[in-house]
Amino acid sequence: MLKKLKEDIEVIFEQDPAARSYFEVMLTYSGLHALWSHRMAHWFYKHKLFFVARLISQVSRFFTGIEIHPGAQIGRRFFIDHGMGIVIGETCEIGDNVTIYQGVTLGGTGKEKGKRHPTIKDNVLIASGAKVLGSITVGANSKIGAGSVVLKDVPENSTVVGIPGQVVIQNGVKIKNLNHGDLPNPVGDRLKAMDEEIQMLRSELEALKGGSTDDNSNL
Template structure:
């Protein structure tokens, strides 16, 4: 246990240039506190002491702003940068040397039973605000970009961005026909559809008014 705790501290110094001293990291890093609380809660969860495990989890959530279900399986050297708003579901499986940033959700879609949360393999990185949903796998050494919504498996050594998540780099090679200035934007697409519908209605209304004017003019004769 102490060896794992030491590794948890060491990865903070490796990943965060703002970390200065061991005392500072131990006392002020909420991500570290959340991980340690989870390891404690998970030990009770494995013994089927579910209520105690959930109480520890909720206390940790209150103090850190990070919600990790006690059933989640987390490997060594897991690093949560800042961490506020991070949510990790019950059946998540996280490998070694994984990094997640604030606002990340590793959640379910509400439809599955059993294994319903993501599996994140070794050395993966999940950037700020990304949502990884469902019983899918993020491969080794893969990266999920900030704000991405990932609903399908991500192969190893890949980079995924956008809504819905799209692979832009695989095995160190940029995927063809991808333009970073042309990321999927469902809100803009829907607004364009609404604008087109409004313009169509305007044209139809103009045609009806013209027909009515012609009918009135003919009736005057």
């Protein structure tokens, strides 16, 4: 346990250049506080003391803004950077050397039972605001871009961006030429299609009105 606690601090110094001292990190890093609270809550959860486990997690959520269900399994050297708004579900499994940023959700897609949250393999980075939803697997050494919504399995050594998430790089090779200014926008595409359909219906209506006027003038 002491070795894990030490690793939890050391990974912060490796990942965050703003970290200056052990004293500062232990007292001011909310991600570390949330992780340590989770390790305690998870111990009670495994011993079927579910109320105590959930109480600890909710108190931690109140003070840190990070909600980690006590049933979630988290590996070693887990780093939460600027953790406000992070949500990690009950059946989520997180490997070693994983980094996540603020606003990330590792959640479910409905009221299904059993394994309903993601499995995150080793050395994964999940950027700000990304949503990884459902019982899917994010392969080792992969990166999820900021604001992405991932609903399908991600292969190892991949980079995923967009809504829904698409693999754009795999094993160092570009799969798709997708720039930040050219991300998928299904809502915008649907609205554009609806607008085009409305314009077409208006044209047809005007044509019908014109035909009706011509018929009346011949009477």
